[in-house]
Amino acid sequence: METMTNPKIQKSKRFLRLSFFALLIVLSICIAAIAGILIYAKILGPPQLAVPQSSLYYSSDGAIIGESNNGEKRYWVSMDSISDDLIHATISIEDQNFYHHHGFDFKRIAGAIIADVQAMEKVQGASTISQQYARNLFLTLDKTWKRKISEAFYTIRLEMNYDKNQILEGYLNTINYGNKAYGIEAASQFYFGKSAKELSLAEAALLAGIPKGPSIYSPIDHFDRAKTRQKVILQTMVQNGYISQKKADKAAKEKLKIIGEHTYHQTLIAPYFQDTVKNLLKSKLGLDDRTIDLGGLHVYTTLNTEQQETAEKVINETVSDNSGIQVGFAAMDPNTGYVSALVGGKNYEESQYNRAVQAIRQPGSTIKPLLYYAALEKGFTPTTMMKSEPTTFRFDDGRAKYTPHNFNSKYANDDITMEQALALSDNIFAVKTHLFLGPDTLIQTAVRFGIHTKMAKVPSLALGTSGTRVIDMVNAYSLLANGGKKVEPVFITRVEDYQGNVLYQYEPLKEQLLDPKLAFVMDQMMTGMFDKKLNGYSSVTGSSITSQMTRQYAGKSGSTNTDSWMIGFTPQLTAGIWTGYDDGNEITLNADKLYAKDIWIRFMEQSLHNKPIKTFREPKGVIAVPIDPESGKIATDDCPVSRLTYFVSGTEPTEYCDKHTYEPHSNSHSEKDEKHKSWFKKLFKWF
Numbered sequence: 001m002e003t004m005t006n007p008k009i010q011k012s013k014r015f016l017r018l019s020f021f022a023l024l025i026v027l028s029i030c031i032a033a034i035a036g037i038l039i040y041a042k043i044l045g046p047p048q049l050a051v052p053q054s055s056l057y058y059s060s061d062g063a064i065i066g067e068s069n070n071g072e073k074r075y076w077v078s079m080d081s082i083s084d085d086l087i088h089a090t091i092s093i094e095d096q097n098f099y100h101h102h103g104f105d106f107k108r109i110a111g112a113i114i115a116d117v118q119a120m121e122k123v124q125g126a127s128t129i130s131q132q133y134a135r136n137l138f139l140t141l142d143k144t145w146k147r148k149i150s151e152a153f154y155t156i157r158l159e160m161n162y163d164k165n166q167i168l169e170g171y172l173n174t175i176n177y178g179n180k181a182y183g184i185e186a187a188s189q190f191y192f193g194k195s196a197k198e199l200s201l202a203e204a205a206l207l208a209g210i211p212k213g214p215s216i217y218s219p220i221d222h223f224d225r226a227k228t229r230q231k232v233i234l235q236t237m238v239q240n241g242y243i244s245q246k247k248a249d250k251a252a253k254e255k256l257k258i259i260g261e262h263t264y265h266q267t268l269i270a271p272y273f274q275d276t277v278k279n280l281l282k283s284k285l286g287l288d289d290r291t292i293d294l295g296g297l298h299v300y301t302t303l304n305t306e307q308q309e310t311a312e313k314v315i316n317e318t319v320s321d322n323s324g325i326q327v328g329f330a331a332m333d334p335n336t337g338y339v340s341a342l343v344g345g346k347n348y349e350e351s352q353y354n355r356a357v358q359a360i361r362q363p364g365s366t367i368k369p370l371l372y373y374a375a376l377e378k379g380f381t382p383t384t385m386m387k388s389e390p391t392t393f394r395f396d397d398g399r400a401k402y403t404p405h406n407f408n409s410k411y412a413n414d415d416i417t418m419e420q421a422l423a424l425s426d427n428i429f430a431v432k433t434h435l436f437l438g439p440d441t442l443i444q445t446a447v448r449f450g451i452h453t454k455m456a457k458v459p460s461l462a463l464g465t466s467g468t469r470v471i472d473m474v475n476a477y478s479l480l481a482n483g484g485k486k487v488e489p490v491f492i493t494r495v496e497d498y499q500g501n502v503l504y505q506y507e508p509l510k511e512q513l514l515d516p517k518l519a520f521v522m523d524q525m526m527t528g529m530f531d532k533k534l535n536g537y538s539s540v541t542g543s544s545i546t547s548q549m550t551r552q553y554a555g556k557s558g559s560t561n562t563d564s565w566m567i568g569f570t571p572q573l574t575a576g577i578w579t580g581y582d583d584g585n586e587i588t589l590n591a592d593k594l595y596a597k598d599i600w601i602r603f604m605e606q607s608l609h610n611k612p613i614k615t616f617r618e619p620k621g622v623i624a625v626p627i628d629p630e631s632g633k634i635a636t637d638d639c640p641v642s643r644l645t646y647f648v649s650g651t652e653p654t655e656y657c658d659k660h661t662y663e664p665h666s667n668s669h670s671e672k673d674e675k676h677k678s679w680f681k682k683l684f685k686w687f
Helices: 007-044 084-094 106-119 129-138 145-161 164-174 184-192 201-208 223-239 245-253 271-283 289-294 305-318 364-377 418-424 427-437 439-448 459-463 470-481 516-530 595-607 668-686
Strands: 056-058 064-067 298-301 326-332 339-343 385-388 393-395 400-402 414-417 492-496 502-505 554-559 563-569 574-580 622-627 643-648
Touching: 064 271, 084 129, 084 164, 084 201, 084 223, 129 145, 129 164, 164 184, 184 201, 201 223, 201 245, 223 245, 271 289, 271 298, 271 339, 271 492, 305 326, 305 339, 305 595, 326 470, 326 595, 364 418, 364 427, 364 439, 364 459, 364 470, 364 516, 364 554, 364 563, 385 418, 385 427, 414 418, 418 427, 418 516, 427 439, 427 459, 439 459, 470 516, 470 554, 470 563, 470 574, 516 554, 516 622, 516 643, 554 595, 563 595, 574 595
Parallel strands: 056 298
Antiparallel strands: 056 064, 298 492, 326 339, 326 574, 385 414, 393 400, 492 502, 554 563, 563 574, 622 643
16 A cells, blocks of 8 residues: 655655755855955965154154154054053954964854844944954944954954964054054054053052053053053953062053153154255155154254254344344255254244245355355466455446455455455455456356256356355355265255155265365365455454364355345354345344354354364375465565465465565665665775
């Protein structure tokens, strides 16, 4: 007899089979989806870990002088620069299984869901350190499903492409510790005034508790809550075997001193210098504003903080607060071009206009060393002579004329040497030299010296009537100071990104631009402005500050009706300053006219104090000869003044001075001798 199958049983089996196949399909789809996600994540590769961070600026000795400032403090430090206690405290309270999961702690997630269901509200978090880091990288805290899915996907990419220590380092450098301090270094500096490496166990445990609720557990606003959470964290560290109970108890009792102040400031030191650096990051390195401000750059500069403080101090003490006079100042190492100090004005808060690198002002007689260097190249020597007297130069067949004047209309009305003309700043000699060399020579020479502002082909160019910048003039003088090697103003030596990758490294220039023999001869000529042996129809132009000098300097002052300059150097340091009114008003007060020289000598003396006294290195092919400044010939014992003057060998004078040899003059005594001689002759003739 045939057994009939129950239809209900058959229907149930069919349902089970369909359910099984459906489950297989769902699982296959899930597996395929997960595999697809993983493959896609692998194809995309490692996600960018760049987040907004403060860029830091360093002085030449590695001290932080400033930072970019967008209202938040963010600094990136390596794991080696973070206290082990802080690392252990963070793992204990945030993600105990951090080193054992792959981005998601499913056991913790399940526990959080159960706790939330029981409480009927969100009471427990389950985000791992990897998830939180992914959230920090997105820089958004909105709770949309799109963001959560993106965060999960980003977490997968992080875990697939970075090891645990890299993820932990990123987390510790981006988490919010409250009071606009992002990352453990910013937090450590703000709350305790120390680096993250120096944190004690008590301090580390306190900071590790802040990220759960930066406003709730702030030790500044809610110290009691912060201390309570600190104790919880210390106990979790004990449970996880990081510390003993004895250490935990001791740390809980430790008295903590909260600083509550960000120690780095944007314009703490040398604000004009820092502005110049940021402009160079844009113009020379091609970085955009966001990268400069938020890229976490480490910018290593040439600033010498001691020299900068000296410059600012001397300027503030010298220029009267009631004076409208402004200043532009720069100092650099002539051998490297490294700008060691820069002041762009009396008060940065009142005016950010940088007069040291932006202002174009008439350099006056400070242009003359460049003119006379060109003259040396054309065969002039320090004893080349021309007449200093009131002179009118005529051009265009007499239709145009130019009549320069010396200071206070004083002239030698006789021949003077080029060396003395430079020391006394004789304008007639300079214009004659300029015209003799031709109108293009000085312009071409200025370009070789690194001056690229427009210059007019006029006779007055020899007197500095075409504008230049302070930084360019200081650089030009540095070429003479270093023996003619090419340099350029250097503000930045190296730039690194937040991970330490070098984005820029300065490479020193290697070019001999000037003849070292002529550069040395020019240096020695430029010491003449401080040497009273070169006094003539007037005193040397540096006589007012020679009493303050403790070493040999070379330099040149310059002045127009509206501008006052002083630039000078030793083999170690070049400095230059301009003073004047921004609106170009005439400088009328005698005190205002002396500011430039006074500031310059005080800066040089204070900056070089306790530094070795160095003289200019004499190259082969030059010779020193004692010269009588009045005649320009080799001095003899009869000459009242003798100055050792340097020449390129073979161009030195060969004639000895005969200007001071004794010659009898006609007087009553000599007339009597002549009468006596005549009487004797008459008597002899009679015999």
